[in-house]
Amino acid sequence: MGNVCQGLDVAALVEESFREVLETMFALPVEKLDSPTIDELAVVGMIGLAGKEFHGLLQIHCTQPAARVLAAALLGGEEMLDDPAMISDSLGELANMLGGSVKQRVDSAGNKVEISLPSVLEGQFETHDARGSERTELAFRVDGQDVLVCFVHEFKNEE
Numbered sequence: 001m002g003n004v005c006q007g008l009d010v011a012a013l014v015e016e017s018f019r020e021v022l023e024t025m026f027a028l029p030v031e032k033l034d035s036p037t038i039d040e041l042a043v044v045g046m047i048g049l050a051g052k053e054f055h056g057l058l059q060i061h062c063t064q065p066a067a068r069v070l071a072a073a074l075l076g077g078e079e080m081l082d083d084p085a086m087i088s089d090s091l092g093e094l095a096n097m098l099g100g101s102v103k104q105r106v107d108s109a110g111n112k113v114e115i116s117l118p119s120v121l122e123g124q125f126e127t128h129d130a131r132g133s134e135r136t137e138l139a140f141r142v143d144g145q146d147v148l149v150c151f152v153h154e155f156k157n158e159e
Contacts, residue, residue, distance in 0.1 A: 008109050010136045014058075014151050017101035021094070022142055026073040033139040037146055043067045043088075045095035045120045049103055049153075051113035056133075056153030058099050060091065066145035067091050073143070092118040102151070111155075 015032065022028045043066075046059040062070070064087075071090035072078045080086045095118040103115050133154040140147050 008106065008111070010134070010151060010153060011138060013102060013105045014136060014149055015138055017098055017105060018138070018140065018149055020101050021097045022073075025097070028069075028073050028143050031141040033141055033146065035139050043091060043120065043122050045091035045118060047095045047099035047118045048116035049099060049106065049113045050116070051106075051111055053156050054106060054111040054113055054153065055156070056151055058095065058102060059150040059152075060095055060098065061148040061150065062091075062145065066142070066147055069143050069145045070094055070147075088120045088122070092120045095120070098149075 019030050022030050040063060042062075042064050044059050044061045046057055049056050049058065067087050067090075068078075068081055071081055071087040074090040074093060075081070075086065096115075099115045099118070103113055106113050133152050136151045136153070138149045140149065
């Protein structure tokens with residue numbers, strides 16, 4: 001897996017961004033894992049990044065209990081989690097914050113990109129990569145819950 005493209009170490013960039021958002025902004029403990037230890041990833045928050053030379057789709061996959069933990073951290077407690085829309089909105093906001101952090105790092109490396117609006121999907125599904133793209137997957141344990149971050153990306157006109 002070629003995670004270094006045009007001077008960007010994509011795996012390091014995603015890990016730094018994930019840690020920045022969860023550890024720094026929300027004081028959640030984050031541990032990097034070799035692979036996720038969950039069988040059923042039921043919720044995904046995602047956001048697209050696109051520019052002249054670079055585009056990608058950043059995805060945060062997790063279980064419903066993990067989504068509740070992340071939502072509680074974003075909302076400052078469990079009080080509002082009775083509404084499933086709040087959990088979904090929170091995961092979308094987390095994808096937006098993570099996307100913004102990745103965007104800043106990609107921009108700093110000279111690859112100007114814009115980000116899309118976040119989307120959240122729930123249920124069982126498979127994601128497929130576009131031809132010519134690369135997939136970077138990182139697994140983390142966040143406050144006792146496993147989370148998988150995938151970044152499917154492609155540099156255009158790469159030699």
